[in-house]
Amino acid sequence: xxxxxxxxxxxxxxxxxxxxxxxxxxxxxxxxxxxxxxxxxxxxxxxxxxxxxxxxxxxxxxxxxxxxxxxxxxxxxxxxxxxxxxxxxxxxxxxxxxxxxxxxxxxxxxxxxxxxxxxxxxxxxxxxxxxxxxxxxxxxxxxxxxxxxxxxxxxxxxxxxxxxxxxxxxxxxxxxxxxxxxxxxxxxxxxxxxxxxxxxxxxxxxxxxxxxxxxxxxxxxxxxxxxxxxxxxxxxxxxxxxxxxxxxx
Amino acid sequence: xxxxxxxxxxxxxxxxxxxxxxxxxxxxxxxxxxxxxxxxxxxxxxxxxxxxxxxxxxxxxxxxxxxxxxxxxxxxxxxxxxxxxxxxxxxxxxxxxxxxxxxxxxxxxxxxxxxxxxxxxxxxxxxxxxxxxxxxxxxxxxxxxxxxxxxxxxxxxxxxxxxxxxxxxxxxxxxxxxxxxxxxxxxxxxxxxxxxxxxxxxxxxxxxxxxxxxxxxxxxxxxxxxxxxxxxxxxxxxxxxxxxxxxxxxxxxxxxxxxxxxxxxxxxxxxxxxxxxxxxxxxxxxxxxxxxxxxxxxxxxxxxxxxxxxx
Numbered sequence: 001x002x003x004x005x006x007x008x009x010x011x012x013x014x015x016x017x018x019x020x021x022x023x024x025x026x027x028x029x030x031x032x033x034x035x036x037x038x039x040x041x042x043x044x045x046x047x048x049x050x051x052x053x054x055x056x057x058x059x060x061x062x063x064x065x066x067x068x069x070x071x072x073x074x075x076x077x078x079x080x081x082x083x084x085x086x087x088x089x090x091x092x093x094x095x096x097x098x099x100x101x102x103x104x105x106x107x108x109x110x111x112x113x114x115x116x117x118x119x120x121x122x123x124x125x126x127x128x129x130x131x132x133x134x135x136x137x138x139x140x141x142x143x144x145x146x147x148x149x150x151x152x153x154x155x156x157x158x159x160x161x162x163x164x165x166x167x168x169x170x171x172x173x174x175x176x177x178x179x180x181x182x183x184x185x186x187x188x189x190x191x192x193x194x195x196x197x198x199x200x201x202x203x204x205x206x207x208x209x210x211x212x213x214x215x216x217x218x219x220x221x222x223x224x225x226x227x228x229x230x231x232x233x234x235x236x237x238x239x240x241x242x243x244x245x246x247x248x249x
Numbered sequence: 250x251x252x253x254x255x256x257x258x259x260x261x262x263x264x265x266x267x268x269x270x271x272x273x274x275x276x277x278x279x280x281x282x283x284x285x286x287x288x289x290x291x292x293x294x295x296x297x298x299x300x301x302x303x304x305x306x307x308x309x310x311x312x313x314x315x316x317x318x319x320x321x322x323x324x325x326x327x328x329x330x331x332x333x334x335x336x337x338x339x340x341x342x343x344x345x346x347x348x349x350x351x352x353x354x355x356x357x358x359x360x361x362x363x364x365x366x367x368x369x370x371x372x373x374x375x376x377x378x379x380x381x382x383x384x385x386x387x388x389x390x391x392x393x394x395x396x397x398x399x400x401x402x403x404x405x406x407x408x409x410x411x412x413x414x415x416x417x418x419x420x421x422x423x424x425x426x427x428x429x430x431x432x433x434x435x436x437x438x439x440x441x442x443x444x445x446x447x448x449x450x451x452x453x454x455x456x457x458x459x460x461x462x463x464x465x466x467x468x469x470x471x472x473x474x475x476x477x478x479x480x481x482x483x484x485x486x487x488x489x490x491x492x493x494x495x496x497x498x499x500x501x502x503x504x505x506x507x508x509x510x511x512x513x514x515x516x517x518x519x520x521x522x523x524x525x526x527x528x529x530x531x532x533x534x535x536x537x538x539x540x541x542x543x544x545x546x547x548x549x550x551x552x553x554x555x556x557x558x559x560x
Binding site for chain 2: 054056075076077080081085086088092093094095096097101104105106108109110111113114115116117118119120121122124163167
């Protein structure tokens with residue numbers, strides 16, 4: 001076990017906003033192929049933790065490693081090139097553009113073609129074909145040419161996932177992929193996430209425990225920026241402290 | 250349909266000097282020069298979401314550089330043109346490094362400040378710029394031995410440069426890079442999470458816009474055969490920005506339409522109306538109120554609504 005390099009390793013991570021601790025001494029290890037769920041009440045510091053992993057925030061102290069390499073101080077785009085991808089809790093898409101253009105921007109981000117000032121984007125056939133294929137995977141193949149602003153909320157959630165999946169990330173961070181969805185839509189998204197290949201390690205924040213627990217193998221419970229319980233799913237659920245913090249009894 | 254009307258429009262532009270008088274030929278040259286300037290600014294404003302109030306820096310600097318290289322250094326007009334463009338791009342690179350530390354209002358203020366520095370230099374560094382007297386006695390190039398001293402010949406020369414500029418900028422905005430640029434305008438944070446180097450994309454665009462700003466500056470200085478610090482003034486930058494916004498930022502045709510409107514009002518209306526500046530103000534106020542997105546997208550919207558209503 002010790003021979004395997006962790007997909008994500010967080011060591012003594014701290015983040016203060018002014019005097020307010022948002023992440024306190026977090027230690028975390030996610031192994032390749034693992035499905036990790038991060039739970040915790042509102043304000044527990046889940047998204048703040050994500051933002052430090054992606055590089056949107058720099059931690060106050062501590063270390064973050066992605067497949068063994070130290071990414072603590074790296075720019076977000078550099079992390080993307082190392083195989084890190086994420087989705088957003090608040091939908092962050094290019095609403096005036098088509099679905100296929102949105103996913104293509106994801107593919108373009110990792111392609112040297114992004115520096116070409118003289119070749120029209122739609123001449124990159126292979127990128128468009130790939131973008132359409134991924135949209136097909138999330139069940140939006142027939143809507144690929146619609147504008148993001150024209151589609152329903154639940155479909156936008158699927159575009160979020162498609163954009164990240166198109167990059168074939170080694171580590172994918174999903175920030176509340178089920179937020180605001182109907183029961184029916186939740187089932188669809190859940191199936192999508194379950195179908196993500198094992199080459200991609202998953203770390204997911206989710207409030208909807210009923211749905212999310214099925215997807216997870218391991219669970220981390222955060223509270224006031226601290227890791228309270230961390231381990232196999234059933235052990236964490238059964239833990240006394242989980243009941244105290246999260247389930248409220 | 251779009252291509253046919255474009256071709257007809259271009260053909261009309263080509264034969265324009267054959268039936269127009271000198272006044273209108275010169276007016277058309279001015280419009281094309283202002284349009285290249287506005288189009289280059291539009292790359293930043295419309296496609297990059299970076300509103301600059303210092304774009305005249307590139308036009309003015311290239312014009313001064315060309316004047317200086319030819320009169321003080323004794324370079325030929327062609328060599329001076331290349332040297333001026335390169336120098337302007339280097340300057341754009343430096344300015345970009347300073348200005349792109351910020352976006353939004355901060356970016357606007359830094360570009361304004363930098364252009365004011367150049368404007369001040371042009372006024373005060375008399376040994377190089379001849380100060381308020383400006384630099385005169387400048388020559389036009391003579392490509393392939395063809396004299397550009399007649400209004401019509403210079404118009405055609407400008408038209409050729411304009412067509413190339415329009416074509417290359419049209420490719421730029423539809424290119425892979427241009428698509429990434431628009432992405433940074435709409436969702437900068439997402440773009441960097443997707444692996445795009447947002448700062449670098451903006452910086453390269455800044456330099457590319459500086460390149461076309463320099464080209465418009467050369468055309469301008471060849472046209473007037475004279476350069477004065479007012480070309481570096483905030484008014485010059487603001488007129489460019491006004492043309493972009495009035496015509497429709499983030500559209501290819503917008504800056505051309507906006508520049509045409511500005512130059513026509515400036516030259517034509519000023520002959521009849523003494524307070525033409527006020528007229529200019531009213532016209533732009535009218536545009537902002539009636540077509541807030543600019544003339545080109547605004548008319549498109551109205552036109553498509555009409556069509557929709559009929560069918």
